[in-house]
Every structure is written in structure tokens, then in C-alpha cells.
Amino acid sequence: METSARIVIQQCLAATLRLNPESEVSEAEYAKIKQGMVVFVCFLKGANKELVEKMVKQVLAIKLCEGKDGKLTSITDLPGDLLIIPQACLGGKLKGKSVQYHSIINKTDGSDLYRTFVELCTDSFQQNSAMQEAGCVVKSGVYGNRQVLNMETNGPFTHIVDF
Amino acid sequence: METSARIVIQQCLAATLRLNPESEVSEAEYAKIKQGMVVFVCFLKGANKELVEKMVKQVLAIKLCEGKDGKLTSITDLPGDLLIIPQACLGGKLKGKSVQYHSIINKTDGSDLYRTFVELCTDSFQQNSAMQEAGCVVKSGVYGNRQVLNMETNGPFTHIVDF
Numbered sequence A, B: 001m002e003t004s005a006r007i008v009i010q011q012c013l014a015a016t017l018r019l020n021p022e023s024e025v026s027e028a029e030y031a032k033i034k035q036g037m038v039v040f041v042c043f044l045k046g047a048n049k050e051l052v053e054k055m056v057k058q059v060l061a062i063k064l065c066e067g068k069d070g071k072l073t074s075i076t077d078l079p080g081d082l083l084i085i086p087q088a089c090l091g092g093k094l095k096g097k098s099v100q101y102h103s104i105i106n107k108t109d110g111s112d113l114y115r116t117f118v119e120l121c122t123d124s125f126q127q128n129s130a131m132q133e134a135g136c137v138v139k140s141g142v143y144g145n146r147q148v149l150n151m152e153t154n155g156p157f158t159h160i161v162d163f
Helices: A049-061 A107-126 A129-133 B049-061 B107-126 B129-133
Strands: A005-012 A014-020 A029-033 A036-043 A081-086 A093-095 A098-100 A138-140 A148-152 A159-162 B005-012 B014-020 B029-033 B036-043 B081-086 B093-095 B098-100 B138-140 B148-152 B159-162
Touching: A005 A049, A005 A148, A014 A081, A029 A081, A029 A138, A036 A049, A036 A107, A049 A107, A081 A107, A107 A129, A107 A138, B005 B049, B005 B148, B014 B081, B029 B081, B029 B138, B036 B049, B036 B107, B049 B107, B081 B107, B107 B129, B107 B138
Parallel strands: A036 A081, A081 A138, B036 B081, B081 B138
Antiparallel strands: A005 A036, A005 A159, A014 A029, A014 A148, A093 A098, A148 B148, B005 B036, B005 B159, B014 B029, B014 B148, B093 B098
């Protein structure tokens, strides 16, 4: 089966994403999370809303977070924060010394799917009383913007999942 | 062709990897780099030294670093630092809610190939007079240890390359 989407998951103790740079009229804006997962998302040609639903279920259930007892658990059961970062370059393919991006979905559809991904994660967090009590949040980057990220980890524990 | 190795490349303005935690008898040790690339490396079954040579050539030549003029260039031409991090979990495959690691090479061979990878990069840096004049360094993590990483980026610009 052709890959239609790709995510990279890294663990963090804290992460800060700059949403907008400082300008003459405003200060820089940041999205910050505490302990949890940073999820980089890339949609390729063929991705659709059904796939996004499947991806979100997997992301919320995958046991890659280190719990207090050292055992791996899901972000939902940790519970922890989620930072979702659009990262179209994940769909790049090495060609000689350069990378080509022919497989990536067009910007309009990619932006729609990304927004859906973030909304579904946010809904799921809001419907989970344990996560709400713990004050867990979903933060996200801006599709198409440069993603200026600072991350503190206890081991990034990087995983790649293709859909 | 079966994948025998996988790397994830992220750009950084600075990165710090903890090599050893603080203990009763010694302070924590860190590997630090300035602007350059963080390369996560995973060897799968079937990887060998010839493949490592090919991987190193690609890593040093791939144009994924942002030069002063905004154009993409290689780490060699930037020139910049390199932080090489062993990351066996990149070879994991999602199975239900858990990740399985059956494809990963055994620890002895993986450790050997990782050392070769770091040595070849270091040799290449040392043979390049422009990199030497700029004080560029290759730093690396310890195979099998937990990789405690802090990273500051101007956009991680994450790429995955399979070999």
C-alpha cells in the first residue's frame, strides 16, 4: 500500500514552538508544552479525512511515553501534552544530493487535513476528564510557516509511523 | 530493496547531548555542537560497512543546511557541526498500540557500524581544511545509552532517509 501520511514522534520534557516572529507592532508568539509528545505530521498525495481519524487514534493510543514507573504508556494515559507540528519535508525523497518533494499533498488540502488532525486531538483531550483535570493541552504550529522549535528531552526516543 | 539503515536529519542552531548522568563521583558529561545537523542513526539487519560508507557520503553531501544567503547547502559547505545520535527506535514498527523492534541489528554489530559511521565523519571533517579553519566538530552519543538531548532550532526541517 502506498504511504499517504507520515508522522515522527519524539518525547519531550518541555517544548516551545515559535508561532510568529517578533515584529515592529507585536511581540513573538509561542506555543509551549510541558512533558508529552512532539508529533511532526506530513500528508502525502492520497491522504484524506478518514486517514486523519485513523492517525489521531493511533497517536493518542501508541505506547511511547515513559510513565512514572518507567513503563511505556500512551499520551492519553500518561497523561501529557501534545505539540503537533506540520512538517511537509518528512515527505521528501533523496535524489542525488538534493531532496525532492513530489509526493507531498497540495497546500490547501494539506492545511485542511492538518487542521482536522489538530481538532480531533483537541476534542479527544477535552472529552477525557483525567486529561482535563491534569491540565493537559494540545498545541499546534501554523501550516506553511517555519517551525522554530526548542525542545528539552529525556531522550527524544524518535519513532516514525507511515500510514 | 529492503531497508538496512535509516537516518533522521534535523537542523539545529545548537544542540547538547548528555553523555553520562551526574554521579556521586563525577559530574555529568555533555557533547555540545553549534549550528549544524543532528543526525539520528539506526542500523537494521543486513547493514554492513559498505553501506555505512555510502551513508556517510550522503550525510556530508546532502543539501539540507541553510546557508547565510538562505540557500540550502551541505554540512560540508556550510560549514557546520555534526551531532550523531544512535537511535535504534527508528527501526520500530507499529503493531497495534505498541512498537516492535524485530528488524533492528544486534547490539554488537550495531555498535561497530555506529563507531565506523562516527569515525568516517570525523575523518572527513579533519581532512577538510575549510572545516578545520572554521573549527567544525563531530560529536556523538553513546550506543545503547539513553540519549538526553536539548536542541534549539530555527526550524528542525526534519528529513528521513532510508538506505
